[in-house]
Amino acid sequence: MPSVNRRYAATELRFKRPPAARGDESRAPVVLMVSGGADSTALVVLAATSPLDIDDGRGAQRIMRERLHILHVNHQLRGIDAEEDEEFVRQLASRFGMPCTVHRADVRxxxxxxxxxxxSSDDANVENVGREVRYEAARKLANDLCDQLGAPRSAARIVTxxxxxxxxxxxxMNAIRGTGPAGLSSIPRRRNRIVRPLLDYTHEELCDLLRMRGIIWREDVTNKDTxxxxxxxRHEVMPVVRKRNARVAGSIATTCDILSDEDAYMNQVASKTYRELIRRSSDSMVALDARRLAACEVAIARRVVRKAIVDICPDARLEARHIARALELVAADHGSASIPLGADVRVEYGLLFIRAHGSSRRELALWLEVPGRVALPDGRALSARLVSLPAGASAPDVARAHALEFKGSSVLLDAEACGLSRSQGGRLWVDAAAPGDVMCPLGMHGQSKKLSDVLNEAKVPAADRPGVPIVRLDATGPVAWVAGIRPDERVRCASDTKLLLELGIIDG
Structure with missing residues (x-):
């Protein structure tokens, strides 16, 4: 039995998971990631001969041999040694009757x-890139095997x-780099399909197990390169710590479990808060209620900001100082910052905007046929049609009621004032606001106003203004409607209006 306790006593009171469904799930592959070192060699031995808990709701049980599949990734970093590692793993797989897949990658x-x-530094990236290559190969192999076996992908396990x-x-390592509770939780027992059933064993215990069974393993000389x-x-810090506590691995394991549980709970709270604070979102942008975010406990606010950035930019080089800077902007209620390889962060009009770098919009410039409908670059659509005024109705009254009903997302204008007729129809030009543009906003009795001021009063962030459709009477003509915001006084419905132009902006 392993000497490191799996959980501290309090966790024994957890609710037990319901048994996993049988059927196709029982055929799902269990991919063993094997390098040929002592630990992964012991994993093969234990998977073939002993009960293992792969976190599928069944507890520690023997794994059916037909489910087991070995994956070895040759990083091509160590010349002939790497080739010999590969051959060793192939022979190990043959010895225990398991299929073996080898993936080769030039990690350097x-x-x-x-x-x-x-x-960044090449050397600093080698470990990270190697890890990414291994897990990507494992994910692909697990998916391919699931598809072959007709098993759900979620039931597969990747075992390290x-x-x-x-x-x-x-x-x-994470403490040296600087981290939060998630980093100090260290290696989790499970992350999605990836499980680690040997976290309760020490390296020396696994070496002893192999010695007792007369099984050799490979040694990677780079493991000694400090x-x-x-x-x-491993070679400089741990020996010093073990002088004070020979069972330090077990003590840290308990600490990691506690931190992991508390981190999971905090993430649940932060995820709920994040959903409540979202005011706008797209694939490349999210806007959060900055004032409500500022009122959150700082521990939750940090996690909300981190989640927002990671959702928009999964590859961002995110550090604690970037989160702190974003929260400084929230506290100040204005300002902007940039995150390397990630996002632009800006606070405007009471909202925290997080936008992915390079999320530029396609140029907005197109004709809108009347009647007709066109798709906009942001996924919405503009529609136009001609509508006859009902007998006995007042055009201004009908237009006001329409504007109230649709809350600005649709308007009724005087079709003839827009140069349109029932017999010939026509078309309107749609583009973005340009420097120097002016209009006569409805309700200002013919007074002109800069289009930039109209957008500013509507609290449209500067970064979003190129995406606001401006409907004009022609490509160089006056503004008829700032879509979703305000029509122009010169094309409003008057008492003698007979034919109405209905414009609308809707989700695609």
Whole structure:
């Protein structure tokens, strides 16, 4: 039995998971990620011969041999040693009767490419890129096997050989870099389909298990290179800590479990708050209620901002100082900042806007046939049609009632004043506001006003103004309607209006 307690006592009071459904789920693949080192070799042995808990609701049970599949990723970093690792894993798989897939990737070249793209150190990227390559290969293999077997992808498991020592090392690595509760939670027991059933074992226990069974393993000499942070922590930090506490891996494991549980709860609260604060959103932008965000507890506000940025820019190089800067802008109720490889953050009109870098809009310039409908670059649509005034009705009264009913998303204008007729129809030009544009807003009795001032009064952020459709009588003509905001006085319905132009802006 492993010496590291899986959970501190309080967690034994948790609700038990309901048993997982059988059927096709029982055929779902279990992909073992095997490097050939002692830990992953022990994972193969235990998966083939002993009960393992792969977090599928069944607890620790023997895994059906036909579900097991070994994946080895050759990073091509160590020449002949890497080739020998690959051959060792193939032989290990054959010994235990498991199919084996080998994925080859030039991790050094990929790291250099990432370094050029991000401006970071090649060496610092090698570990990160290697990790990404391994997990991407595992995800693809699990998906392919599920499709072949007719099993749901969610039921597949990707199993790694992380131990209690790995967890303690990651704890210190993240502390050295600087992190929050999520980083100090270190390696989770499960993340989606990825499970780590050996977190209760130490590395030495797994080595002892292999020695007792007469099974050799491969040693990676780069694990001793303290140029890499993990090797530095393993060979320089952990020995010093163990002098004070020989069971430090178990102590840190308990700490990580506590932090992980509390972090999960805080994330639930933050996710609920995030949904409540969203005022606008798209694939490349989210706007949050800045004033309500400012009133949140700072622990929740940090997580809300982090979630918003990650949702818009999953690859952002996000650091604690970026979150702090965003919250400073929220507190000041104005200002902007930028996040490397991520987003622009701006506070305007009581909203916190987070936009992905490079989320430029297509140019807004098109004809709107009357009657007709056109799609806009942001996914909405503009529509136009001609409507006869009902007998005995007052055109101004009908237009006012229409504007109230549709709350500005649709208007009725004088068709003849717009140069349109029932017999010939016509077309209108739609583009974005340009410097120097003016209009005569409805209700100002013919007084002109800069279009920029109209948009400012409507509290449209500067970054969003190129996406506001401006409907004009022709390509160089006067404004008829600032879509969704205000029509022009010169094309309003008058007492002698007979033919109405209905314009509307709707979600696509």
């Amino acid at each position: 070249a990929l790291a250099e490419e990432a370094a050029r793209r991000t401006g 050989a992380h131990t209690a020592d790995d967890r303690a090392e990651t704890f210190f 140029h890499y942070l993990r090797a530095y922590v």
